Amino acid sequence: MTTTQQAYGEDNFGFATEQVHAGEIVGGEFGARITPIYLTAGFLFDSFDHAEARFRGHDGGLVYTRYANPTNAAVEAKLTALERGVDSLLVASGQAAITVALLGILKSGDHFLSTPSLYEGSKTLFRENFARLGIEVEFVDDPHDLDDWRRRIRPTTRAIYGETIPNPKNDLIDIDLIAGFAREQGLPFVIDSTASTPYLIRPIEHGANIVVHSASKFLSGHGASLAGVVVDGGNFDWARYPEKFPQFSTPIGVGAGGGENGPGGPTLVQKFGRTAYLEYTRTVIAGRLGPTLSPLNAFLLQQGLETxxxxxxxxxxxxxxxxxxxxxxxxxxxxxxxxxxxxxxxxxxxxxxxxxxxxxxxxxxxxxxxxxxxxxxxxxxxxxxxxxxxxxxxxxxxxxxxxxxxxxxxxxxxxxxxxxxxxxxxxxxxxxxxxxxxxxxxxxxxxxxxxxxxxxxxxxxxx
Incomplete structure (x- = not known):
């Protein structure tokens, strides 16, 4: 009996069906109906040449759980389907998701704008930790005043950030309005959808580009473990702005499974297309910084997602x-x-x-x-x-x-x-x-x- 991964998320199934079936791995040697927990740090290579090919990303196989794991991949596929994205990355917590999502875009010297009402832990992360990395955040006064946004734009502005349902004041933002502004400025719109979940709203369908969740919350529901997720909408044209986002338009080797190095190699956009951002964030940011989610916690998240x-x-x-x-x-x-x-x-x-x-x-x-x-x-x-x-x-x-x-x-x-x-x-x-x-x-x-x-x-x- 072979292992198969069920593919859903093509708008042909309802939400409840997808939350149960999307991404699941069934079958295997023992005919397991539930996606197994692959508690392994690494994965075997058949030969010297096989190891080399895998590290060069030629066969799409697994190298190390810090980069990818079958259990995590199954849950990522489910979340990608539920959010109507193109790819997802599981990490160890919601704070890790916010951090790696933005570090996939921002570097020292960059500036980003945010809505004023956010989870306080996010504000502290931005004002203190990001500041030590040379990344500056600026909060608009009124998220529905586009002139307020426009007057704060700088040559170094690289992203827009917000939350669907801010915690604890619930002062909602008009996602369509802010997404339109971000699109006008050629900036990716990153949004934390923890408090809403894809059942209440899919921000990508409203123009957001990247969605993050603290999956420890509603997505899991049981409060037994921590997890975070970054979902790539695949709807931002990184190649259009090479001067703003050179990481996606410069030939680069991105580590395990990342592909060819050197000036003659393909760019991330050329190699990965709509998933270039997520691939970079997975391998260069999360893969190197190491906020890995345990496959056991991914399994627990999967159980929560089904209901x-x-x-x-x-x-x-x-x-x-x-x-x-x-x-x-x-x-x-x-x-x-x-x-x-x-x-x-x-x-x-x-x-x-x-x-x-x-x-x-x-x-x-x-x-x-x-x-x-x-x-x-x-x-x-x-x-x-x-x-x-x-x-x-x-x-x-x-x-x-x-x-x-x-x-x-x-x-x-x-x-x-x-x-x-x-x-x-x-x-x-x-x-x-x-x-x-x-x-x-x-x-x-x-x-x-x-x-x-x-x-x-x-x-x-x-x-």
Whole structure:
């Protein structure tokens, strides 16, 4: 019995079918139905000449798991199909995915522009670590003001960056608008789609060029392991801008499986066509820096992907129910959920996210930090932890955790107020989640000397 890799992703199957079948390796010596875990550091060569040919990229075979592994390749193929890209690269975490995705484009002396609302870990990576590499980031004030973008463009600007659903404020960006600007400027648009997943939106279909995920979150769902992925849309013409991106238009040997060296060899674009960026990022950036994902963790990610649409649908239904309930509580000043009609981002949510707007959002209590402490310490079903996209519901206080390193003024500018609480809504029964929050709010009212509010119970939504 031979091993075969199933090919899907040609727009002829539905999302749920592809999340189960795309990229899977079946058969093999024992007829395994599930893609096996290939826990091996390297791969055998048949002979001296075979090793030489493989290192020169002549037979497309495997050399070392730092560059590629059959288990990882199967999951990469699944993610490529789900995002409608041309190739993908698995790495060890979401931060690794962001890092290698941008380092595949940027070098010392380069500058890139970003939307202002991002995961705080990304901002710190850009402002501190990238700065030490000589790469400068600049954040626009208003992502929907194209003049704001244009006036910040420099001769050294090399990329545009953003997030589909920013964490934790959920101030959505118009992806079509920003992708159009990037295209006008001849710059690749890199977007973090962790909080949305390809089930809610495929950014490549809206003009984005490169998509990254922290696959530890919704793509896995179980919270058991870390992973990250870079997906290449294959829709940016690197060869058109050789002065901006010489790495793709200069003959170069890219290491294991990379091909011929020297001035007489082909360029990456000539050799790999639409996958030139991903090949460079895989071999020169990730392959050399080494943020390799273990095949065991790739297997765990694969298990989560098979139920992605079912989970995300439930996540979104529960989140809308919780957000709606919170909006009715007198202690709550605001709820940052785009699925609510009251959200400033609701129009973009309707435009870009017909299936829902995810399940990670913040709400702000009038009582500030003390009220947040009381409420967080009073929940029983919600887990107090730093993570999101888990099947379990999670709760966190950003001001004293993820954003604690900022000054009060910086937090205020970002909308990270003392009473802000971030929720990641899981897939539990909606009624149980609301009852847990009702108990916590009762404790909050008791601590403030306020009796339980006499009002009819809110109607439950979804679930």
């Amino acid at each position: 992605l649409s079912l989970r995300v649908e439930r996540h979104c239904l529960n989140a809308l129910a919780v957000a709606s309930w919170l909006e009715d509580q007198p202690e709550v000043l605001s709820v940052d959920y785009p699925g609510l009609a009251s959200s400033p981002s609701h129009a973009i949510a309707v435009k870009h996210y017909p299936r829902g707007t995810g399940s990670v959002f913040g709400f702000t209590l009038a009582g500030g930090r003390d009220a947040a402490r009381t409420l967080i310490d009073s929940v029983e079903l919600f887990s107090r932890m730093s993570h999101m996209g888990d099947v379990r519901s999670l709760i966190l206080h950003p001001g004293t955790t993820s954003h604690a390193h900022l000054t009060d003024d910086q937090r205020s500018t970002l909308g990270i107020h003392p009473g802000l609480i971030r929720l990641s809504i899981g897939i539990e029964d909606e009624t149980d989640l609301l009852e847990d929050l009702e108990r916590a709010f009762a404790a909050l009212r008791a601590s403030a000397g306020i009796g339980r509010r006499e009002a009819p119970a809110p109607a439950l939504v979804g679930g």
